[in-house]
Amino acid sequence: MSVFRKGTKKKLVSEINVVPYIDVMLVLLIVFMVTAPLLMQGVKVDLPNAPSAPMEDSDEEPLIISVRSDGTYYLNLGADEKDAKPLEEIKQTVAKVLRQKPGTPVLVWGDTEARYGLIVNAMTELQQAGAPSVGLVTEPPQG
Numbered sequence: 001m002s003v004f005r006k007g008t009k010k011k012l013v014s015e016i017n018v019v020p021y022i023d024v025m026l027v028l029l030i031v032f033m034v035t036a037p038l039l040m041q042g043v044k045v046d047l048p049n050a051p052s053a054p055m056e057d058s059d060e061e062p063l064i065i066s067v068r069s070d071g072t073y074y075l076n077l078g079a080d081e082k083d084a085k086p087l088e089e090i091k092q093t094v095a096k097v098l099r100q101k102p103g104t105p106v107l108v109w110g111d112t113e114a115r116y117g118l119i120v121n122a123m124t125e126l127q128q129a130g131a132p133s134v135g136l137v138t139e140p141p142q143g
Contacts, residue, residue, distance in 0.1 A: 062105040063094055064137070067122055069113035087125050095129040106131040 066074040072084040075093060097104055106126050110119040123134045 060101060060104045062107050063097060064107045064109055065090060065094075065122055065126065066109040067111060067114045067118050069111040071115070071118055073122060087122060090122075091125045091129045094126055094131065098130040102130075105135065106133075107135045107137050109137045 064076040066076070068074070073087050073090055074081065074083070075085055075090045077093060077097070094106065098106075108119060108122055108126070110122075119136075123136075126134045
């Protein structure tokens with residue numbers, strides 16, 4: 001069945017207008033680009049600058065232990081990730097997570113002003129908790 005306009009012999013063809021879909025996709029892209037950096041939460045530490053290679057991508061979200069310059073420790077797990085925790089509690093939590101997901105990467109964010117002993121102590125406790133390797137997070141050098 002074809003549709004003709006009155007007085008013309010042109011056939012009307014129905015087409016899908018994709019312009020509104022493109023507009024929606026661009027808005028979604030902008031929303032995701034703005035919110036993605038906000039998803040990386042944690043305790044504010046001043047990471048040291050050092051040239052280093054990026055880690056391999058993995059599907060597992062890493063466990064991040066933050067060491068502040070005042071000697072407090074934080075773990076990026078659970079609702080109270082901005083609350084300081086004793087290192088023994090962090091060790092037990094990390095051990096539980098690693099028993100369930102052995103491939104989970106474990107990283108230490110050490111503040112630039114934190115004493116070296118605090119960071120080494122955290123790394124030692126994490127290895128005792130079952131972490132096969134513990135990575136140190138640094139900022140790439142500027143310039």
